[in-house]
Amino acid sequence: MPVERHEDRTPSAAQDVFAEALAAYHPPQGMTEKHRRIVEAALRIFAQKGYAGTSTAEIAREAGVAEATIFRHYKAKKDLLLSLVAPLMARLVGPVAVRSAAEIAGDPSLSLEEMLRRLIRDRLHFALENAPRFRILLQESFFHPELRDALWRGIWQQIHDVVAAALRQRMERGEIRPVDLEVAVRVLVSGVASFILPRLMGLQAPVADDEKEIAATVDILLKGLLQGPAGAAAGVPADETTGGPQGRPDTEA
Amino acid sequence: MPVERHEDRTPSAAQDVFAEALAAYHPPQGMTEKHRRIVEAALRIFAQKGYAGTSTAEIAREAGVAEATIFRHYKAKKDLLLSLVAPLMARLVGPVAVRSAAEIAGDPSLSLEEMLRRLIRDRLHFALENAPRFRILLQESFFHPELRDALWRGIWQQIHDVVAAALRQRMERGEIRPVDLEVAVRVLVSGVASFILPRLMGLQAPVADDEKEIAATVDILLKGLLQGPAGAAAGVPADETTGGPQGRPDTEA
């Protein structure tokens, strides 16, 4: 990058990026006050203007520290970026998240419907909790091949494997039709993503009722759009503007 | 933006961006050789490194012109960016594209299945034809509110209206179940997007057969995943790795 000119001179943020960044990542409580404010400012400004569109001077100004203080903690600007997304990556592909998702997806006692609802709720909650980090990871993966690879190989493959396994299990039990697994995973995940991404990006009109929308989304994904051959549909009626007590505000943590 | 420091001094790329950019857009045949090469270089490099990550010096070098030549044709760097995405926006929301999509979506003689297949083929073709412009519009809409608004208000609303109208029509005819229209549109469009976006981003493993995947996607969107209550499913069998002559390589232009 010509705009980031010293970038490739330092070997700091070069090869096996995440091993290094994860090692360098110390949790918030080990940080000094100023260090914490640098991270917060960077998180906020990167999410808004992007990595290449943000100068270290602005981060320092916004954090109320001297510019050199940033480089006391990070060898290069890019290391700061990586330190922001690395913990998110770790939580996404780490054993905790995978086990949590796999537990939901693999639980045979859950109806497919309930499983999908929980998955959407679970991921929506997680995404909104880490919204700025998610946004940065997403938008910067356009420009940084290492991030794109990590996102693709790490996160997508994880999601894919968990969902595919759950679908295969239920397909063998005859619960779902024998559709192409890859396509089914793609459609399912994109349906969930269409729920989460607009909220993550700050688009999205004021939503009336998340639970109702989740139920309707799952309903369509499971039963399709077509009129059943024998009046099969028994799910959410959903005549567009109905606001009756049909959502389910109970549900677990 | 501190990185783009002169940006807000010039009133050139300020308010009603697209009116201006569209007016300034002259089709390729009216360009000089060097101007054309500037546009091509910018298209290529912006798509790869992003607007903020690309310097005018690099564009000039890559185009084989002097840096000042860029500013002979564009008042500011941002005007160059807008001139790249404006024609795409115009074609997306303009009467041609809307009529084409609306014709497909509104044609009552088409089966819902065939309509969706044509829509996917049509949009996939269009997206791949304009891949760099699409990519730039998508990635820069994270950072430029005017682009985000245009993409949201213009393109999404167009898509939404066309698809919603088609669905409502078929819902009134009893062809599809009475589901929530907004949710149905969202799931449908995201299913199509999940088909197009990975190809646009250069992700996506080498795909065996587009037609087969389109058919399988449409099948799932229409009939859902669940086993029908009376063995209803009659669509694509799709036992994961079957490669037999079941795709439909006929289909129109």
Add this chain to the structure above:
DNA sequence: AATGTGAGTGAGTGATTACTTACATCCGGC
């Protein structure tokens, strides 16, 4: 032949870039 015009450019402009260096200040262990 004089004049005008748009394309094109070499050589700048001052501001800003990521990053460094040298030098303080703090704080806990001896």
Add this chain to the structure above:
DNA sequence: GCCGGATGTAAGTAATCACTCACTCACATT
């Protein structure tokens, strides 16, 4: 008291940023 490491910063550094200026050149109109 004194040392050593970690934290913080003012004041740089050379390179690069978007953009401008003064100018040439080719060509068209008169």
